[in-house]
Amino acid sequence: MSVKPTILKLGGSVITRKEKPLTPNTPMIRRLAKEISEANVSPLVIIHGGGSFGHPIAKEHGIKGGYKDPSQIIGFSKTHLAMLTLNRLVVASLINHNIPAVGVQPSSIVISKSGRIHFMEDKPLKKLLDMGFVPVLHGDTVLDSEIGFTILSGDQLAAFLAIELGAGRIIMGIDVNGLYTADPKVDPSATLISHITLRELKRLQHKIRGAKVTDVTGGMLGKVVELMPAVERGIPAIIISAIKPDNLYRALRREKLVGTTIEKGESFG
């Protein structure tokens, strides 16, 4: 591959109705598919979250914590089916916008170890990219060599694939503008961090952990921490609101926009 792939993560809270189980945000999926089609970026890998499809069922059956009881087996199946259903909706909308999307289920190609990706078969995935397809993966139920099974988050998958595929960048489309100094949904003094280096990010992380409070950034820091291994290898991550019309298009086209850019920054080699 001569051009470095773009990894696009679409948050589950963007493409589903968070408060309604198993309900897609169809107009949003359609608009994002249109923006992706118009931006016409290649090679491109899309990963989407679970939102109200994956999370409620996974939680009900305790899938993330691993295998404890035979009754969870059907719960794993149900959670995976919900993700398959959402993936099908996303892929269908992309194809409707003339994007050659191909759904790829992480459960078929990944085995994790205590929740971290331990093995991923990526030959078919790389060949799909080489031929001009847009693979569409998602947060998923996966088998785990230590705890039987677990949930693989789309964020962990995004960073892993970025490294594995030698990506040029990761774009995270979420439901707020980026990483804030506090939770923008509850704290009016919250300020958007438009640019942060890995060193500054680690300091922020340390400060928040040290304070033993819940994540003051409103959960965003946890997602950002997942991206750190990719940023460490020089792959910048751009966090944007995918809810605001045209934002995803602008990010894909490398146009100026409101958001958070995370870069490796100063080298201490």
Added chain:
Amino acid sequence: MSVKPTILKLGGSVITRKEKPLTPNTPMIRRLAKEISEANVSPLVIIHGGGSFGHPIAKEHGIKGGYKDPSQIIGFSKTHLAMLTLNRLVVASLINHNIPAVGVQPSSIVISKSGRIHFMEDKPLKKLLDMGFVPVLHGDTVLDSEIGFTILSGDQLAAFLAIELGAGRIIMGIDVNGLYTADPKVDPSATLISHITLRELKRLQHKIRGAKVTDVTGGMLGKVVELMPAVERGIPAIIISAIKPDNLYRALRREKLVGTTIEKGESFG
């Protein structure tokens, strides 16, 4: 795995309405799910065909013949989406009948070479089986190292998996009673072959090929030939009508029924 897995192939003409594009035979899928649930056989791998979901779109875009033109790329995506849609319906029905089904897309784990399976990642698949899940695969669009892409038939996949997983038997649920001496749909003199050895099958195949006529068995011989590599390794194949109520249940339970059994037969080692 102590008990040898059963490989169950459900024909596309059984689970879809052959004459109506993209139309599932929902009552049939539901009944078969019920019979599978009641038979309670484990370990079990299910593979289904494409029927009116896969075939019309694949044909329209010439997917089976390989990559010739960029316009086929979106056709590959559309064909795969159709199969994903059908797979989701089958998996959902199985889960409704309390079978811990997990959809596995062949396109994510297989690379073929001139139409034959060249590589298959089966670690997650084997682990699913070990944990008591029922993997549900299907005929699919796959990438091909020689011709770019092609269609992998559920029949080829069934024989390959039977060998790979050390299966005890293959059950083929189709829309006629088994292998006939002629096409039972057009020739009233057609007689059902209830038992055939590999040697007899090869003789029949030779005779039909020698006559340079179209497959007199009504297309069944082509399907049966795909199973030969598995039968060669001592894995019997049982062909039954899945349309007749209770037949699939009886086959899974090893009860007596009308159908064709193909066995290796005499050994010439």
